[in-house]
Every structure is written in structure tokens, then in C-alpha cells.
Amino acid sequence: MLALLQYLVLGLLVGGIYALAASGLTLVFGVMRIINIAHGAFLILGAFLAFTAWSKLGIDPMLAILLIAPISFSLGWVIYKTAIAPVRTAPMASTVLLTFGLALVVEATMGVIWGNNATSMTPSYGSESFSAGSFYVPKAQVYGGLVAVAVLAVLGLILTRTWLGRAIRAAANNPTGAELVGIRVGSVSAVVFGLGMAAACTGGAIVGVLYSFVPGTHYMWIARLLAIVVLGGLGSLNGAILGAVLFGLAETLTSAYVSTAWATAFPYLIVFAVLLLRPQGLLGVRRREDASAL
Amino acid sequence: MIDLTRTLAEPRRLGYIALVAAAAYLLVFPVVSDDAYYQNMIILSLVFAIGASGLNIIMGYAGYVSLGQGAFIGLGGYTIGVLATKIEGPSPWLWVPVAGVVTAIVALGLGLVSLRSSGAAFVIITVAFLFLTGVIATNWVGLTNGTSGLTLPLPPWSRDIMNWPFYYSLIALLALQLLLSWWIRRTKLGMGLMAIRGDETKAATIGINLPVNKIVGFVASSVFVGMAGAIYGYYLTFIDPRGMFGILLSVQIVLSVLVGGNGTLWGPVIGAFIVESLNEVANNNFGGGNVRLYLFGALLMAIVIWLPRGILPSVEQLLARRRSVGRAGLVGARIAEGATLSKLSVSTREQRPVEPERVLLRVTGLTKRFGGITAVDGCSFDVLDGSITGLIGPNGSGKTTVFNLIDNTITPDAGEIYFDGERIERLPSWSRAHLGLGRTFQITRLFGDMTVLENVVAPQRSFSWSQLGHIAVSGPEARDAEELLAFVGMRDFRDQPARALSYGQQKLVELAQILMLDPKLILLDEPAGGINPVLIERMAEMIRELNALGKTFLIVEHNMPFVLDLCPRVHVLTRGATMASGTPAQIQADPAVIDAYLGDDFDLQPEKAV
Numbered sequence: 065m066l067a068l069l070q071y072l073v074l075g076l077l078v079g080g081i082y083a084l085a086a087s088g089l090t091l092v093f094g095v096m097r098i099i100n101i102a103h104g105a106f107l108i109l110g111a112f113l114a115f116t117a118w119s120k121l122g123i124d125p126m127l128a129i130l131l132i133a134p135i136s137f138s139l140g141w142v143i144y145k146t147a148i149a150p151v152r153t154a155p156m157a158s159t160v161l162l163t164f165g166l167a168l169v170v171e172a173t174m175g176v177i178w179g180n181n182a183t184s185m186t187p188s189y190g191s192e193s194f195s196a197g198s199f200y201v202p203k204a205q206v207y208g209g210l211v212a213v214a215v216l217a218v219l220g221l222i223l224t225r226t227w228l229g230r231a232i233r234a235a236a237n238n239p240t241g242a243e244l245v246g247i248r249v250g251s252v253s254a255v256v257f258g259l260g261m262a263a264a265c266t267g268g269a270i271v272g273v274l275y276s277f278v279p280g281t282h283y284m285w286i287a288r289l290l291a292i293v294v295l296g297g298l299g300s301l302n303g304a305i306l307g308a309v310l311f312g313l314a315e316t317l318t319s320a321y322v323s324t325a326w327a328t329a330f331p332y333l334i335v336f337a338v339l340l341l342r343p344q345g346l347l348g349v350r351r352r353e354d355a356s357a358l
Numbered sequence: 359m360i361d362l363t364r365t366l367a368e369p370r371r372l373g374y375i376a377l378v379a380a381a382a383y384l385l386v387f388p389v390v391s392d393d394a395y396y397q398n399m400i401i402l403s404l405v406f407a408i409g410a411s412g413l414n415i416i417m418g419y420a421g422y423v424s425l426g427q428g429a430f431i432g433l434g435g436y437t438i439g440v441l442a443t444k445i446e447g448p449s450p451w452l453w454v455p456v457a458g459v460v461t462a463i464v465a466l467g468l469g470l471v472s473l474r475s476s477g478a479a480f481v482i483i484t485v486a487f488l489f490l491t492g493v494i495a496t497n498w499v500g501l502t503n504g505t506s507g508l509t510l511p512l513p514p515w516s517r518d519i520m521n522w523p524f525y526y527s528l529i530a531l532l533a534l535q536l537l538l539s540w541w542i543r544r545t546k547l548g549m550g551l552m553a554i555r556g557d558e559t560k561a562a563t564i565g566i567n568l569p570v571n572k573i574v575g576f577v578a579s580s581v582f583v584g585m586a587g588a589i590y591g592y593y594l595t596f597i598d599p600r601g602m603f604g605i606l607l608s609v610q611i612v613l614s615v616l617v618g619g620n621g622t623l624w625g626p627v628i629g630a631f632i633v634e635s636l637n638e639v640a641n642n643n644f645g646g647g648n649v650r651l652y653l654f655g656a657l658l659m660a661i662v663i664w665l666p667r668g669i670l671p672s673v674e675q676l677l678a679r680r681r682s683v684g685r686a687g688l689v690g691a692r693i694a695e696g697a698t699l700s701k702l703s704v705s706t707r708e709q710r711p712v713e714p715e716r717v718l719l720r721v722t723g724l725t726k727r728f729g730g731i732t733a734v735d736g737c738s739f740d741v742l743d744g745s746i747t748g749l750i751g752p753n754g755s756g757k758t759t760v761f762n763l764i765d766n767t768i769t770p771d772a773g774e775i776y777f778d779g780e781r782i783e784r785l786p787s788w789s790r791a792h793l794g795l796g797r798t799f800q801i802t803r804l805f806g807d808m809t810v811l812e813n814v815v816a817p818q819r820s821f822s823w824s825q826l827g828h829i830a831v832s833g834p835e836a837r838d839a840e841e842l843l844a845f846v847g848m849r850d851f852r853d854q855p856a857r858a859l860s861y862g863q864q865k866l867v868e869l870a871q872i873l874m875l876d877p878k879l880i881l882l883d884e885p886a887g888g889i890n891p892v893l894i895e896r897m898a899e900m901i902r903e904l905n906a907l908g909k910t911f912l913i914v915e916h917n918m919p920f921v922l923d924l925c926p927r928v929h930v931l932t933r934g935a936t937m938a939s940g941t942p943a944q945i946q947a948d949p950a951v952i953d954a955y956l957g958d959d960f961d962l963q964p965e966k967a968v
Contacts, residue, residue: 170655
């Protein structure tokens, strides 16, 4: 019973980190109708950036987020302006291939800079745990989960409490209408892409403390994150958070009680099941069908 | 010099000459050269060419991107690997067609899961499928021997002709694949897939059963690829998850299609040879690894941004432009007078018996809300068999939404729709089209990339499996379409791409397109909107002529003289509900209608009207 409680807590903490990592993916899709296959590569890039800050500058990976967020936001903005903007109005079939190409380029760049060996970070608290009797939770998991929720809360505040957030939601809801009332959808999209990349990279910094990584790890992550946003409903932020928490719980319980090897197959099975039973996801809405098709 | 310009003026002929030369070279290559390096390279290129040409059916024709095409090669490879190592005795060649069947079954399952919904779901599921197959191949050790892989028996034939069987069987397979691609492009299925790429919602309204067309297309795009994967596996004699389900295998196939030309017959083949050559250079001269990732990634991005149509269409366009310099296109030509229906032999000419007292379409309590707005609010009206009925009302009164509800481009929140005695509000658009419902759009929705003729042969009148295989671009289907084009006066434009037409011309072609369905009821959304007076007159003439043959019309129109002149019965819609129904005279005299819509200075003079 205590073991189950422990897995539930762990699952929730992991779910918080997944939620942060998936938020950018669903946000970009919501505003631009782009499935950003490079999102997993952004996440691993965040892990490598944190690694550099930790190993070269001695900054704690969780604190390095304060540096990584603005850097990755700017990087995302530049990537949008140079690579995504030219095809912003192209059909999704084109943009998904573009971001796929981007993922490979980011993977190769990480391989050139940091090499293809397994990398991991071991901050002082890395091997410590909070414990009460036989109930224990690793400190890194707790810190990671809390930081992720904090960053996510900041993102939520930006989206709901600022003019920028209203512009973003307007652009997501009706790009043409948003243009008409004076919102520059192109600029909003660049900001959203930057925010999405920042969310991925900060999520990556946390993930890098918990697991070791190589550039190629991004495939596993994009599969997992796609499963989460499909589960929650493509384009829905609340859906992604719900999907992430459910996914974190399910994954933790599967690897604890079933098998770790087959736990890797788990995300894909979720995708299949969701698309078969409820294609719009848990919190997704069917869009007005006579408006532009998905 | 003169000869050269003449050859350039015939890009097709030049293309065929190059093609025959390349094919001949490939056929004799292993005989004249025993260079194993180039033989290997050609064998790999052939595998990718088959993969790319297959992918082209779903990605090029139907516009559905699959990032998991490489998994079908892997699936084929594992089929032969598992069977050849588990069952000793029969030649591994026996398992090649089996691999095709296995792949087709898997594609069918995958299609059933993903192709009922939209493109986003399909892309994601193909990625998930690719990774999942890799995980299964790694973890199901009992079957696949895990990461250690499977080793096939060495080929029994003489070492002198080592690669020949692989080489020539792949060439034969590529020929079959191209034949299949070529054939599909000419059938109703091919038209359906291309219509789906152009505009899925519209495709459904002209009777195209979306899931069936897409799933058949997807299975067709996989079957030879699985067989090629099996030959590839036998050729390698070693099969492991990395080699068979690597993501770059899929990337290379996608790239081949894009580089050569998405949606073209030969583009994917040309692309496969180009990309494989680049791949070899990256591997041999630059050590593979990251350079290969850069090559594939950057090429993918560059193509999408700068050359989205690929090499072959771009070259063709360039040559065509050189050829047509100084010559006016047909596009500006006058619309022909138009033939009368009685001179045509198509099925639409046949008189349909009409029962004037019978209700053909009945709408009751139809309601649709968009957020806080109730666009259609308990709307009810009847359309009698054989009538021309008008549906008028102020802007925003819900007329087009009513049309959208009737043909299921949107789903109602409440209410019932009866068509020809059958309740249809739960049926998909294509079933309604099969029952005899045709509809034009306020802003025409032709498939811009298809020619005028292809647009008109695209509709699927009813559903049958064999019908999907009927040739559409020539033969009886095309003859019917041409006659309908002659009726609307657009026959001369048959080979023009629809996007090149003017708005009025598009309206005429869209009418011919839905006439292909041989509909009982035709919904026209502003047939007279935005076109010139002569054409408006012709439009009215055609409507009367079709009506005389038993076609019923429901017309939304703002041009009052047009609609009041044409329609013996008119329904007036305000705020999403029917406020009045009656003859034009009754409507014009109704104070409520005048107040809500016509205005008190409205004065219709039919004798002056069009």
C-alpha cells in the first residue's frame, strides 16, 4: 500500500515535468496548426544547455533555468523567423516535414557540440531522498516536479493575465479575426514558438537531472510528448496538463508493476487507443467543421 | 541548333528519351559491369524507389504525410527473416509475396485506426507506428532475436551472378509499383484521393467515401514496399531493429518523394536515386553520422521552403513556360454557347418521373449553435419533388448554414432532415450524395490542382469496390463528363487546371461536377452571385432545362429578380427560422418580409429582370 502511494507521488511529480515539456508542443499546434516534431530535440537541447551551465559554470541545473529560458526563447524566435515563417500558411503536410528536418538538424548540431556519449548531471542532491519510514521520494524528483509546476504557472499567467496572452488566444481561435482587430498574427506566432521552445528547454533542464541523455534521445521524447498531447486533445493546454499527469501516473505504475522493457511501448499504445476511441482527445473539442479543417 | 530547340519544345518527348535510356542502362548494368559498389548502390536506390513510389500514392495523391513508410520495409524484412529462419526447406523467395500480404494487413489495421480522422492524427500515428515496430522488434526476443538480429541462409546460387536475382527482382517490383501508381492515377480511386488532397470536406459532398478511399490508398501504398523490404532483407542476409526500423530509412523515403516531385509518377524514382547518391557521398566522404543527419535534415527543410513541388514539376513548368512564351492561354477564351441537354447522351438526360405532390426534402426543427450564436433556430420547410424552390433572407439569416446542415459539412445540434423519405441527418456527406443530393458552394470549391475534366470525373455516384477501379480519365466516365462540360459551355477548358479559371467559369464547372452525381435534388448556393448578366441568364436557362428533366432545385440567392422569376415557391429565412413561405407574389406582399428583408422600396419588374 505504501509502495503504491509512493508510486502515485512519483507519477504525479513526473507528470508535472511532462506537462511542462508538452505545453509548448500543444501551444504551437493550437496557434499555428503545426505539429512540431523538433520539440523533443528542443527538450534535449535544454538538457545539454543545463549540462554546460552545470559543468562549466557550476550553476545548479534547476537554477540554470533562469538563464536557459531567455536564451531558448530568443533561439525559438529566430528559428521561427528564419525557417517557419516562410511556410506559415503552407498545409500541415509541409510544416510537419519541415519540423522533422529541423529535429534532425538540431540532433546533428548537438552531436557535433556535445558528442554522442551518454551525458548526465549529478548535483549534490542527486542521490538524496526525502523519507519517512519506508516511504521515500528522491529529492531531484521533488525539486524537478515543483520547478516544472512553477514554470508552468508562469506560462499560465502569461497566457491568461497579459495582453500578449489574450492576443495569443485570439490568434489561436481565429487568425483572420485577430488580424482584423490589429493583432499581428505573424509576430504572435514568433512569440508563441519562442515560448514553446523555452518550455521545452526548461523541461529538458529538469529532465537532464533525472535521466541520462544523448542527442538521439529526442525520438523517445517526441513520441512520449505526442502521446500526451493526443491524449489531452491537440491544441488544448489544460488537456496537455491532464494528459501529462495521467501519462506520468500510468507510466510509473506500468514500469513498477508490469515490465520496464515494455513500458517503452506504452506511449504508442496510448496514441493508438486514443485515436481509435476518442480522436479529439480528452479535453479536445471538435472544431467548427465548416471552418478550416484540421 | 534548330533540332535542339525543337526537342526542348517537346519536354515530354525529351523526358521519355531520357527515361528509356536510363531504364536500358539499369537493365544491362550488372551484365556489363561487375562493380559491386555500384550494384549495391543501385539495389539500395531501387528499394528506396519502390518505397517512395508507394508512399507517393498516399502522400502525393491524397496529401497524407506518412513518416512511417520505412517501417513497411522493416516489416517485409522481418517477415522473410522470421519465416526463413523458423521454417527450413522452402526457398526464401517464397516469403516475398507473403511479406506483401503481411504488410498490407498491417497497413489496413493502421489505416482503420488513423484514417477515419484528419491529417494530424495520421502523421502522429505513423510516427508512433514506426517507433512501436522498433520496440516490438527489440523486445519480442522469442520471435525476432532482439537486438542480436536474425541471419538468413546465404543465397544458394553461383557467386558469379551474386546480386543478379536481387537486382532484377527489384527492377521487376519497381515496374509493378509504377504500373500500380500509374493505374491508380487514372481511376476513380485516384480522382478520389486527389480530391481528398484538394479539399476533404468538399470531396465528401461529391460522394467520395473518405475513409474507404484513404484506407485503400494507404494499403496500395504499402504492399509492394513490404515485398521490396523482404528482398532487401534477403539481400542483406542480416536483419536487426536498427537497420530495419531506423528513422532515417523513413526520412530517406520521404525525401525521395519530395526531391523528385510529390504526386508525380517518375519523381519519386528520380528522387530515390538522387538522395541515395547523396547518402553514399555523406557516408563515404564525410564519415556518415552527424553529416548524414545534417544532409537529410537540411535537405528536408530546404525542399519544403524553396522547392515544395520537387524537381520534376519545377523542370516541367520551366520548359512549359519557355514553350508558351508569346502565346495566349485558353483561360481568357469565351465560354462556349453551351449545348442543350437534349443533344447529350449522358444519364442526366433521362427523364426522371416526378410526383409533384410528394415532399422530396423535409427539414424540421433544425438547430445549430456556434458558441453563443444560434445560427439556425428551429428551421422547418419542405421542398416538393420536381420543384424549383427559393431560400431567401437577409445576410446572416442562416441560409448557407442550412445548406451545410443538409449536406453534412456541419452537424446539427437538433432537428431532423428527411430526403426522399429517408432520415439523413446522421448520414455522412457521401451517403447523402449517393442518395441523390448535390450541392454547389457560395464560394466555389473546385480542386485547384486538378484539371477541369478531372474535377468533373471525380464524383462517385454510388459506392462499390469495383467502381473505385474504373478508369476515370478516359472511356465512358470521361465521355459523360465531357458532355456535361459541353452543356455548361466549358468543354474547351477540359485540360486547364481548375485554379486558372475565373470565378464564373468555376461556377459552371462546379455545376457540371455535381451533375455527374445525377442528383435528384440540387442545392445551389448563390448561383447568380458575382457573375456577369449574360451568364446569369444562361444559368437560369440551364436550371430550367435540368428541372424539365426532373431535377429538383433548392436555391439560395440574393438576386431577387433572378430568384423570384425562377422559383414558383420561396421560403424566407430570418434569424435562423422560416418566417414565411409562398409564391413570389405572396412573399412580395407580406409586410413582415418587406420589413425584415426586401425593404419597402422593393419593386420587382420581372419583365425587365434577367
